[in-house]
Amino acid sequence: MRARLRLGLRLALLAGVMAALFAVDTATNYEVAAAVFYAMVVLNAAPFLGRRALIRLSAFCVALTVLSFALTPKGNMPIGLANMGVSIAAIVMTAWLILKMDAARQAAQDAHAKLVRIARIKSLEGLTTSIAHEINQPLAAIVTSGNACGHWLAHDPPNLDRARQALDRIVRDAGRASAIVARVRSLTRGEPPSRTVFAFNDAVGEVVGVSRGEIERHGIELVLDLAPDLPAVRADRVQVQQVIGNLLLNAIEAIAAGPARARTIHMVSEVAGGMVGLSIRDSGIGIPAGIRDHLFEAFWTTKEDGMGIGLSISRTLVEANGGEISAEPVETGGATFRFTVPAVQQEKS
Amino acid sequence: MTGPCVVYVIDDDSSVRAALDDLLASVGIRVLTFDSTTAFLAHGMEDAPGCLVLDVRMPGQSGIDFHRRMAGLGIALPVVFITGHGDITMGVDAIKHGAIEFLTKPFNDQTLLDAIQNGIGKDRDRRRAVAESEMVRARWASLSAGEQEVARLVVQGLLNKQIASVLDVSEITVKVRRAQAMRKMDARTLPDLVRLTGKLDLDGLS
Secondary structure, three states: OHHHHHHHHHHHHHHHHHHHHHHHHHHOOOOOOHHHHHHHHHHHHHHHOOHHHHHHHHHHHHHHHHHHHHHOOOOOHHHHHHHHHHHHHHHHHHHHHHHHHHHHHHHHHHHHHHHHHHHHHHHHHHHHHHHHHHHHHHHHHHHHHHHHHHHHHHOOOOOHHHHHHHHHHHHHHHHHHHHHHHHHHHHHHOOOOOOEEEOHHHHHHHHHHHHHHHHHHOOOEEEEEEOOOOOOEEEOHHHHHHHHHHHHHHHHHHHHHOOOOOOEEEEEEEEEOOEEEEEEEEOOOOOOOOOHHHOOOOOOOOOOOOOOOHHHHHHHHHHHOOOOEEEEEOOOOOEEEEEEEEEOOOOOO | OOOOOEEEEEOOOHHHHHHHHHHHHHOOOEEEEEOOHHHHHHHOOOOOOEEEEEEOOOOOOOHHHHHHHHOOOOOOOOEEEEEOOOOHHHHHHHHHOOOOEEEEOOOOHHHHHHHHHHHHHHHHHHHHHHHHHHHHHHHHHOOOHHHHHHHHHHHOOOOHHHHHHHHOOOHHHHHHHHHHHHHHOOOOOHHHHHHHHHOOOOOOOO
16 A cells, blocks of 8 residues: 555656656747756656556657647757757667666576576475485395395205395385385475464565565566454464465466466455465466366476476465465456465453 | 406495395305495405496495596406486496496396496406516516517517618527527417517517
């Protein structure tokens, strides 16, 4: 809300400056090149305007310059023409430079995002490599001991003693392999949640805060509709925030992947039946029919560069905290993801 | 298995070591196992044809690094790699650097045994070649300077008469020295002598 107010204020201020410039430029002689200062307007508006809006604003400034020139009653006509040319050149050059810089910044950001993703995949690759290595050691020992056992039995007469020793080793190594599997499982299950009581909306706000840049970069409008009188929740704050961040990122990616029509994310928090819930609705590409059943499965993805673990991890985390997570398509396009965590019972406090 | 031979196994995993020890013992091959390259170096090698079974991934020095350093350490043992995680690039690289085989755990025992036999065979050939060249070198050293001169020219295809004129000695002397050289080098015919001296770097030897 406040952000919107600030944006409105800024736009009003810029409009005021433009009106003043127009008035001065029109009222003064041709020799006064007040229109040059439109470049300042363009420069100031750049940080909070999109690419297209900036081009429109620049065009509008150029139009105003020409109009002022036409309306200016007195002065030296040739100097006026030259001044107008200089002003227009200044406006156009400013806009052009801003757009160029923006494109470069965008490219740098894209490269960074890509790197982060690669690093994530690489770390998973490293993890699976070391798991494979760990498990393959006892497996190799088992296979080799099995073969040795076979050789001892094939001796004439069979060397039963050595064969039995080999079998003992096989049993021991099999136990070791299953211990490794158990350890890996406990690793991926993660730490048991350490539950604390915290204000849900604050946790949401923090995640939204760090995602703001990504949301604005994709030209997405975020509507926050957080219930003001939510009870506190009892859950692992970090894990809950991981889930929110994950769902928000998914929503952004779903919108970025689709055509640029409505670009909104709607986040609603509410309380129902002793649980606090958060729904995140996006206007993105939605959930293709037939994959809904697989949504929360590990390593199942429709994204070209995805790993298919985000939603699976989200579900694991939500359920570990005693909540539920669900997804459903939105009829007008897009999808809604909703999860709940237990609220702190009011009557106890 | 013909003659004594020994297989050295270096793997940090005790289960794998024990299993390999037993497997090789069950087919009658002498095995020595080590948990690190350092332990292997401390023990040293026996005077018998052998083969080295080397784990790729070990704490401390990796098998790959050790393989690269082996030539510098004067270890000419053929190497069979075993690894817990197969990596094609790593395997190709190891083979390029002269490894006999690159096996991913768990491996087929016959493949491993074949690779080990192959390695031992190569080591036996190499040891034989080294022994032969040392023997020839010793024989050559037993020749007098005059006999060596004559032998050198004989091998180059010169006739006795030509050798006599090059060395400025009588043809009789050449004949005597030539016969001595043939006897000392244990060469019955001229092609024999050419073959034996071929193992020596005659230009480098005096």
